[in-house]
Amino acid sequence: MNLTNNLIELKAGKTSYCFLPTGDIFEFNHNGIMLNGFHGNSKDGSPNNIYLRIYKENSVTAYPLLGIRSRSKLEKGNTSLKYTGIVEGISYEVIFYAKESVWFWEIALNGNGETVDLLYGQDIGVASSGAVLTNELYAAQYLGHSIFSSDNGYTICSRQNQDQGGSYPYLRQGSLGASVIHYSTDGMQFFKTSYKDTDIPAALTEDLPDINYQFEFSYTAFQTEKFNLNSSKKLAFYGFAAENHPDAITSLEYDAEIKSAYQALEEDIYTPYPFVTLKREFGTTYSSPALSPEAIDALFPSRILEERNGEKLLSFFTKDHSHIVTKEKELHMERPHGTIFISCPGELEEESINGKWTDAKGAISSTAYMYGLFNGQTVLGNTSFHKFLSTPRGLLNIQKNCGQHLYIKLDGTYRLLTLPALFEMGMNYASWYYVLEDDLLKITSYTAAHKPYVVLDVTSQKEKSYDFILTNQMVLGENEHTKEVSFAEIPHGLHFTGISTEYEALSYSMFLSGAKWQTSDDRIFFEDGISRDDTFITITMNETSNFQCIIAGSLNGEDSLSVPTIDFETEKAAALDYYRNLNGGFKLSLDCKGENTRIDILNETAWWYTHNAMIHFASPHGLEQPGGAAWGTRDVCQGPMEYFLMTQNYNLAGKVLLNIFSHQSHSNGEWPQWFMFDRYTMDAGECHGDVIFWPLKCIGDYLEASGDYALLQREIPYKDLANEQFTLLHHIKRAFEAVKLRFIGNTGLITYAGGDWDDTLQPVDPKMREHLVSSWTVALAFQTLRRLGTMLKETDSNFAEKLSESSQKIADDFKSLLIKDGIIPGFVQYDNNEITYMLHPVDKETGINYRLLPMTRSIIAELVSPEQAKVNMQTIDKELKFPDGVHLMNRPARYNGGVSKLFKRAEQAANVGREISLEYTHAHIRYLEACAKIGDSSTAWDSLFTINPILIQESVPSACLRQSNLYFSSSDGSFTDRYDFAENFDKLKTGSISVKGGWRLYSSGPGIYLNQLISNILGVRFLADSLIIDPVLPDYLDGLKLHFNCFNRDLDFCYHISVKSDNKDNLTNNRISVSIDGIPVSGETILNPYREGGLRVKKELLEKANGQIDIFVTLP
Incomplete structure (x- = not known):
């Protein structure tokens, strides 16, 4: 049965309230604005609920009053829904009233002297439906909450600070008839990370914290005062939506409208709605017990880079570059451990259909999370429009219908597998280890190396037989519930077509082997056997100790209608070979105890950042950024x-x-x-x-x-x-x-247009597009045009000369117009030959005095003089360098309720994350590049580890635990909101506040990081006819060895580093000299305006090498 035909809809003017047949919320929508944050489902319910808490002498027990998780009977009226039931002798009636722009939950209780209170929780989106469904985390970052006290206690008003089609939606929530004494604003406060283990919101047995936590799971929660049920008690919670609130929220508004609407509520006529219950054979979730240290030793006897909390093992790596995480660590994480694995991208081919160079066969990818999501957003090719399985939503595994999950029958009850004892991630796979009674269940999901297959292997270590149910939420397009799910049965599986008009031949097949199986839908969960969601496909397997599920995709109609034969170890080895060849066989070694851990870190990083970089390139999406x-x-x-x-x-x-x-x-x-x-x-x-x-x-x-x-x-x-x-x-x-x-007037200054690298600093005033100048963009323009002019001299000398002339004009005006008092401003406003400096010590308007980007780029571009480069680096060290890395600016942009005055996102984001946090990892990597350019070897080397997630607490003591094998895009201070950020920003500089890892994986950062490591720190850079050898390494790395493929030869570079007073091994007076197989070779010294440059060695000399390259470096 189609879901939308199965919803209960209450419509009031522009406002639509859609409920599932269970009485759970599916979607509240006000004129295109999705007010709730997640679509509920009939099996798991909705994240929202109202809980009745009953207090006894030493305990508190919470009962949900709404939906499938309650035992409430549901009745439907014309404009309302009624939920009734009895818990511990207390009878309750909850009526939901639907009015235009406002809703009410009216609760009536009757008891016998019990002490109770109520908890109200509501996930909120307050953005366009497209925005929320595309990325609920991003929508939450711009949803600013304001908390007020009133006669009824706390009230929370939320404003969407990003423009939603010309408006800024608003939602107010509060209570009537009872005082709210505690509140919270984010689901991480209400559910907590323990939810992944217990499946129970932590708030049910605690007081709410009374903190406005602006994270990524917008969730309004209220806790009422306690009251004794000596007689009946009636109270209500409400939500009031406004289409547009252009100004910042400064006070409570719409009191009259809310009271008037409540007083106008009328009795409705109700009809009993069919009572929906889950079958008793479906029990609680199954979270694995921990494995003993001895059991972990048996599974993984050889470990490196162990991460521990005291004696407790948290994570480690193995020699074949897998990363293993314990349940202990996962329970500390707001961002759950996850990975994306992908089939090895093929060669780009020119498509006759449009002349574009693309991977014609396509790479298939899938997302996995430690909490029991075995495959999600499984997709061949376009990651937005070709989804086979749905995208995992949220951070805590609340929506358990997303993607692919697995139930196992234990002692006669089906249990949904959630947290394992161990979670293992490799280049093309993820594995979960579940401890069962006298058994270990291993589940591995992986991609074939060179075929568009995603494979799920389930195996009992003791070969015990179990009953399983594999659940799959299908998309077959962009978003779930937007396309009818249909399939054809084929031998050993199912076949799906009709997914894309641009790729008419796109198809998927799902094959099952190793067990007898039966296909159904979500009807198997309900006592009445009725299906309520046509996106759901369930596959039941009985009495099997192992089975395999293969998802095979095809872009070109080359469908495989027979079960492919795939072996995990074979595909793992092939993927390792692919990544080894791709990264040139990179490997570092050093016989030095003090740096051995760091060498291991970089070796593992070379593998994992290559993996991350290929996801970004071939299948662009991330964990927090699935779009x-x-x-x-x-x-x-x-x-x-x-x-x-x-x-x-x-x-x-x-x-x-x-x-x-x-x-x-x-x-x-x-x-x-x-x-x-x-x-x-x-x-x-x-x-x-x-x-x-x-x-x-x-x-x-x-x-x-x-x-x-x-x-x-x-x-x-x-x-x-x-x-x-x-x-x-x-x-x-x-x-x-x-x-x-784009040049302004007769100058070499470039217009800002819509912005620059920092997307948060897009100007509000459209006039700024033509009059604002980014110093960083100007430096980039110089670097680009100068290099291009040099490279095109032999091809088109006239054009090359024009490029060079323009680059010189840019350089002259940069130095004469963009440097004031020795400091490069972030921006200047250039209007009628008048210059106003912004993000500079003379800037009184923004309160921001220094900006990182132009200081580093002007050095990288070799634009500024050595003296100015020194000033730049001294300024960065003094004003922008914090324990967790260099920061984009010395102060955050002002936040005044999310209303922009100068810059858009910088003044709109309510959350302290991504670029807003100011420690954006990409920019820190460019700082490394500048350090290498000027020859600051110790800073360049140490700074590699400031932003490396592996054992990060050894480099950044204030760092919170974070996932170790994926790139994180920012380091985010643990501030509750933007006001806390502004007031306590200096704590970042002293390291007195903890810092968290930001969004993961989807970034150009991994590729840039590895380029800086190899090209500019290890100093191995390729030219068409030669190799530049230009290492920037501290002396304590003397003896470092690099194995790397150069000109199709596997070479070993050995670094001999000494200080100038002890340069016996240096064969010349130069900073660098080189021997190949023990024979000194000559080369051309590369120009560098800030230090002596590297040595350019002819390609033919290296092609004759037997494999050993000795590099002698003399430090000043």
């Missing part, structure tokens, strides 16, 4: 391109460039901020001011590294001239024409 499917123009030009050039994957890099340039607009010469790189044509339309320079920078970098000038003559279309072909050089010249239009 994606596109390349950010700026992003793909950094992480993937830097990684591919650093590892000499020139063929792939060239094809990526062709794809990027095919998305350039001929009409304006620029690129969209982001674009879908496959057959889908969606893109952002406009872009920030820096975006145009990144593809041009990539061309210069690519030509220098590969020497592939033939690429300039390859013909590709513009996005708005799709039927015509133009050379890549034509595209480059068109972009330069667009750049020239």
Whole structure:
């Protein structure tokens, strides 16, 4: 039965209240604004509820009054719903009243002197339905809460600070007839991380904390005063929605409207609704007991990089680069351990359908979480529009219908598997270890290395037989409940088609082997045997000790209708080979006890950040950011391109460039901020001011590294001239024409346009697009045009000269106009030759005096003098360098209720996370690059570990526990809200407040990090005809060895590092000298304005090497 045909809808004007047949909330919507945060489901209920708590001498017991988790009888009226029941002799009646813009939960209690209170909890979205369903975490970051005290205790008002189609929705929640004495604002406070283990909200036996916690699970909770039920008691909770609240919330509003609506409530006529109950054979969830230390030793005898809390083992790595986490650690984590695994991306091919270079076979990917989500957002190709299984939602496993889960029958009762004793993650898989009575159940989900298959293996260690139910929430498109789920039965499985119009041949098959199986839907859970959700497919297997489920995808109609033969160990080995070849066989070694742990950290990071980088490139999405499917123009030009050039994957890099340039607009010469790189044509339309320079920078970098000038003559279309072909050089010249239009007046300053790298600093005033200048963008423009002019001298000397002239003009005006009192401002306003400095010590308007980005980029670009570079680094060290890394600015932007005055997101975000937290990991990596450029070896080396998640507390004592094998995009101070952040910001600098890891995996950062490590710190950089050897390493790394593939040769680099007073081994007076197989070789010294540069060694010398390269480094 289709879900939408099975909902109870109460409609009042522009407001619609949709309930499931169980009485749980599905969706509240006010004129397109989704007021709740999650769609409930009939099996698990909704995150919201009202709990009656009964107090006895030494205990408190909580009873839900609504939905499937209660025992309430449901009756439906014309404009209301009634829930009735009895718990411990207390009779209750809850009536939900639906009015336009406002709802009421009216509760009537009758008892015999019991002491009780009520808990109210409501998940809230308060954003457009599309925004909430795309990413409820992101929507929550911009939902600002304000707490007020009134006659009825606490009231919470929430404003969506991001524009939702021209409006800023508002929701007020409170009580009538009883005083709310405690509150909370985030589900992490109400449910807590222990929910993943207990399946019980922690708040049911505690007082709410009275803290406005602006995290990523917006959830309003109220706790009433206690009262004795000596007689009947009536009270109500309400929610009031307003379409637009343009101003900041400063006081309680809409009192009259709420009271008037409540007083106008009328008696309704009710009809009993069918009572929905779960079958008794479905019991509580199953969270595994811990494994003993001896059992862990038996499973994983060889471990490295152990993480412990006292004597308790939290996590570790293995020699084959898997990462294992214990249940103990998971219960400390707000962000649950998870991973995305992907089949190894294939070669890019030119599609005849649109001339784009894409992976024609497609990579299949799947998301897994430790809490028992075995597959989610399983998707071949486009991660937004090709979803097979649904996306996991939230952070605490509250919505257990998402994706793929597994029930096991134990002692006659089906138990949903949740937390395991151990969770293992590898390059292409995840494994869960569940301790059962006299058995160990291992579940592994993995991708085949070179086939579009996702495989689930379930195995009993003792070969015991069990009954299982595998649940799958299907999408077959973009979002669940938007497409009818249908399939054809095939031998040993099911077949799904009709998913995409752009990819008409896209199909999926699901195969089962190892057990007899029976397909059904969610009807198997209910006593009445009625289906209530057509997105649900259940597969029941009886009496089996092992089984395998294979999801096979195909973009081109090459369907496999017979069960593939797949073996986990074979696919694991093939994936390891793929990643080993991709990362050039990177391996460090050092016989030095003091740095051995750090060497192990970097070796594991090389594997995992390669994995992370390929997810970002081939299947763009992350754990907290499941939406994606596109390349950010700026992003793909950094992480993937830097990684591919650093590892000499020139063929792939060239094809990526062709794809990027095919998305350039001929009409304006620029690129969209982001674009879908496959057959889908969606893109952002406009872009920030820096975006145009990144593809041009990539061309210069690519030509220098590969020497592939033939690429300039390859013909590709513009996005708005799709039927015509133009050379890549034509595209480059068109972009330069667009750049020239961006210069302000006769200066070399570039207009800010829609923004720069820091997306949070988009200007509110549209006039700023033409008059604001980002110093960082100007430095990037100089670097790009200078490099491109140099690289094109032999190809088109006239054009190259124009590029060089422009870069010189930019350099002159940067130095004369953008440096004041020795400090580079973040921005200047340039209007009628008047300059106003912003984000600078003279800036009195923003309160922000220093900005990191232009200080580092001007050094990386070799734009500023050595003296200015020294000032830049001293300023960073003094003003922007904190224990958890360098920060984007010395103060956060002002927050005044989420209303923007100067900048959009920086002044709108209620949450302290991502760029708002100011320690954005990507920017810290660019700081490493600047350190390497000036030769600050100790700082560059140490700073690698400040932002590395593996054993991070050894480098950052204030760091909270975080997942160790995935890149985190930011370091977020543990502040409750923006006001706390502003008031206590200095605690970050002293390290007196803890810091948490931000969003994971989906970033260009992993590729950039590895490029800095290999190219600029270890100093191995490729040119078309030579290798630059330019290490920036401290002397305590003397004896360090690097194994790495260069020019298709596996080479071993050995670093001999000494200080100038003891340079006996140095064969010349230069900073660097090189021997190949014991024979000194000569080379050209590379120019560096800030220090003596590296040595350029001819390619043919290295191609003759037997494998040993000795590098002698003399430190000043």
